[in-house]
Amino acid sequence: MRLEQLRMQGLRCITDVGVMLDPGINLFVGANGAGKTSVLEAAFLLSHARSFRSGAKEALLRRGTTQLSVFAEIRHADDRVCRVGLGRGGARWEAKVDGTSVAIGQLVRECAVVCFEPGSHALIAGAAEERRRFLDWGVFHVERDFLSSWRRYQRALKQRNSLLRSALAPTDELFAPWEVELVQSGQHIDSQRRAYLDLLQPKLQASIAGLLPELGAVDLRYRRGWPEDQDLAQQLRAQRGRDLARGHTTFGVHRADWSIAFEQAPLREHLSRGQEKLTALACMLAQAELYAEHSGEWPIVCLDDLASELDQSHQAAVVAQLRAANAQVLLTGTEVPQALATVPTRVFHVEQGQLTRLL
Structure with missing residues (x-):
């Protein structure tokens, strides 16, 4: 390209x-x-x-x-x-x-277009939103139906949050239709994100080996936005009271995050600012290479x-x-x-x- x-x-x-x-x-x-x-x-x-x-x-x-x-x-x-x-x-x-x-x-x-710039270390050390953006941009270019699922999820999330702020009683009649949509579209998004990270990991390992070989093997850790051992539909129902008090939905793929752990630096806090930058650069190069593998052009x-x-x-x-x-x-x-x-x-x-x- x-x-x-x-x-x-x-x-x-x-x-x-x-x-x-x-x-x-x-x-x-x-x-x-x-x-x-x-x-x-x-x-x-x-x-x-x-x-x-x-x-x-x-x-x-x-x-x-x-x-x-x-x-x-x-x-x-x-x-x-x-x-x-x-x-x-x-x-x-x-x-x-x-x-x-x-x-x-x-x-x-x-x-x-992929970019490495002075603020790129935020991909490693910043808020989860930046990492979700990075992840979803990559998934979007690999999975053709990702955008429709993401839009469905965002619409249902907006409606549920609006109900939470309306001071209405959190009944099944009001909440269940939007929670069903959150679960269906959210589980699809979660599955696609996991599959993408599985594809990205070997590219990232090779990129890291060239930039930060002293840190050893790489492990990508993904958190989906609700407990791994619990069902999202049940959690949304169980959390209605808590969410009502907070005015927003606390569980779901909109709260997902991922992180990188190194064999020689298992916690993010173990990295220097320079290593954070190089790790972010490695992520960008790995994503670009995966894009090229999928689309036939860098x-x-x-x-x-x-x-x-x-x-x-x-x-x-x-x-x-x-x-x-x-x-x-x-x-x-x-x-x-x-x-x-x-x-x-x-x-x-x-x-x-x-x-x-x-x-």
Whole structure:
């Protein structure tokens, strides 16, 4: 998968910029605050309909503007070219594929982007929500019916939570229909998540072996969101009183989480910040490889501020792996990283939201 063209309008400090990208490595250099990361952010938006940066959606908008849009031409491994776009002028995103308005899910299905950036260690050390997002993005691209199950679950969860906040008596007549839907769709999601992690583990073990061999074997641990030895339907009924007091549903796949345990570092607290970053990077590379195995093409890989996040040996290892995979790479830096000194690279200078090709 390759981004041949990328155009951004009204995104952070970018007014209106278009760029023709190389199918290999593309480096965006410039001072801090010049707009380098926004280029990667634009590509990520097309694949996730959200930014990898924290903060409100309004922060994406260039100051003084009310609309933003991102367009791209994507060439797939079978040589098919697809034109995709994502825009927002109000509260909702609008997606297009080949000029036709589509659901966000269809856009995300067409464009796959993975990213390693300064906040990526949150995948290991942060809240469970970030790990569920990572997991569900991967499952979405492997299991075609995952999105419909996820939407059914979210709808039932919203309805049950609304009942919990309504101060009505928690009777079977009110709650049972939504709990049945939560159980049916939730068990399907749980099964697909487990199957995906089983596929991911050997890819992650190989990736970790290249980046953190001193930590030994890897074990992925999954928690489904309710006790393993108990039935979800029974738990939802039993917890109605407690959930009523809290105003939300406390058991279900929306509370799931997963973690990584190493032979030489069985607890997350045993990892240094640098090891957390490398573990997050290994997860990203493993997910990208699994995506490629399933779809026949690598996703686009974004590496934000590579030189400041990794030492030179790890930079070189990552670049070598991505070149061997023939992946398209977008990366940023204040200067050309040492790992790219002898590697064919298309270089762009970024200044005040404008791009100029240097090499």
